[in-house]
Amino acid sequence: MSLEYSKPIPAVQPWTEEFWRATKKNQLLIQECQACNSLIFYPRKYCPQCWSPNLGWRTASGNAKVYTFAVMRDMVEPKFAPDLPYMLAMVDLQEGVRMMTQIVECAPEAVEIGMDVEVTFRDITDRHALPFFRPCDESLRTAVSKTTDRADDAGPLAFMQPGDYETIRYEIGGANNAICRITLDRPDKGNAINRRMAHELRDAFRRVREERSVGVVILAGAGDKAFCAGGDLDVFPSLAEHQASLNWLAHEGLDVQRAITDCEKVVIAKIGGHCLAGGLELALCCDLLYAKESAKIGLTEVNMGVLPGWGGTARIVRSMPVHRARELVYSGSKNYTAREAYEMGLLTRVFPDDQFEEQFEKLAAQIAAKKPIALRMGKEIMARSAEGGSIDAALALERNGIQWLVHAPDVQSLMENFRKGVKS
Numbered sequence: 001m002s003l004e005y006s007k008p009i010p011a012v013q014p015w016t017e018e019f020w021r022a023t024k025k026n027q028l029l030i031q032e033c034q035a036c037n038s039l040i041f042y043p044r045k046y047c048p049q050c051w052s053p054n055l056g057w058r059t060a061s062g063n064a065k066v067y068t069f070a071v072m073r074d075m076v077e078p079k080f081a082p083d084l085p086y087m088l089a090m091v092d093l094q095e096g097v098r099m100m101t102q103i104v105e106c107a108p109e110a111v112e113i114g115m116d117v118e119v120t121f122r123d124i125t126d127r128h129a130l131p132f133f134r135p136c137d138e139s140l141r142t143a144v145s146k147t148t149d150r151a152d153d154a155g156p157l158a159f160m161q162p163g164d165y166e167t168i169r170y171e172i173g174g175a176n177n178a179i180c181r182i183t184l185d186r187p188d189k190g191n192a193i194n195r196r197m198a199h200e201l202r203d204a205f206r207r208v209r210e211e212r213s214v215g216v217v218i219l220a221g222a223g224d225k226a227f228c229a230g231g232d233l234d235v236f237p238s239l240a241e242h243q244a245s246l247n248w249l250a251h252e253g254l255d256v257q258r259a260i261t262d263c264e265k266v267v268i269a270k271i272g273g274h275c276l277a278g279g280l281e282l283a284l285c286c287d288l289l290y291a292k293e294s295a296k297i298g299l300t301e302v303n304m305g306v307l308p309g310w311g312g313t314a315r316i317v318r319s320m321p322v323h324r325a326r327e328l329v330y331s332g333s334k335n336y337t338a339r340e341a342y343e344m345g346l347l348t349r350v351f352p353d354d355q356f357e358e359q360f361e362k363l364a365a366q367i368a369a370k371k372p373i374a375l376r377m378g379k380e381i382m383a384r385s386a387e388g389g390s391i392d393a394a395l396a397l398e399r400n401g402i403q404w405l406v407h408a409p410d411v412q413s414l415m416e417n418f419r420k421g422v423k424s
């Protein structure tokens, strides 16, 4: 049976690319720390034992024992329904690392804790294969069953390159290459977000996380009509199906939000023209929101009988006083001026149109001149505290974070220069 493979496809990261290339060649790789010799699974950027970034790869034997398992007989994610019942398992590889996987080619009642299993690979696209495990004992094996579904085109396996972007621009520059500009680049469509743009934004914000010189990311819209007018209406017909809309919200939307909030740089929204619906939701993921006086702001989803679904309904009440936030959500107005939004507590600053460029660039450059590591730590501490966890936990993070910064390269000399400067 050949179904279209519509389940999630691995999101390839720079540090997982090697792993996924190998599965396509039916090899299972695990990482090995060059500093402390720890074996590591899943693939990471740093050794979880000693924090060394020097990690190599080792081909695993593929032999394992079932550590524990659960038989899935019913569940809510419809795309997995054709596979029921199936066995989720944790297996201990002979090399000593534990993997989450599925046991396949085996009846549920035949699976046992401690059972010997071996790796087997299934192609899900022309470029992606997933590792599963099956019993070593051939008498326990059942025929390879229905999970032969494949997707025709899931995009390139390799990480995209900025030159591949079609809907955004990605440019690093400024003093010491400390500023990355990510520009929504569909000016004739109000820079509206389509599937391609969501994919590229996710890629770009994950990429910029790895750019060591960059401390500040500026998210802007091309042209002067819009920062971003929201989701591209052409996406909507494809959302008529329950599963497709769930994907748009829960995978594409949530992944973009997280890529922005987790990118570890100070992200500044540079808002001119329309900043509506999904556009405002993108801006809400940013650290600072600077707007032109002529900008128009609003959450218009309620006019279609829905609500902001890319984090907007949840984030807006954490971004301004709650009784004012509710008016934005309930009214659906797209005509809040930047000045009104500022007075309601939403924006960081508003500048007159003729001064906007100059003032914005000055502020961005001022922040970009700070040490990226200090900006990153500040972002982390303030985010954890603003999330509303205990103040003690946030204070502990602050103490530890600053202790760490004090001993970062050349911070001692910066502090000494500052002390001398204050004295003289």
Ligand SMILES: [Zn+2]
Pocket: 033, 034, 035, 036, 037, 038, 047, 048, 049, 050, 051, 052
């Ligand atoms: Zn290590």
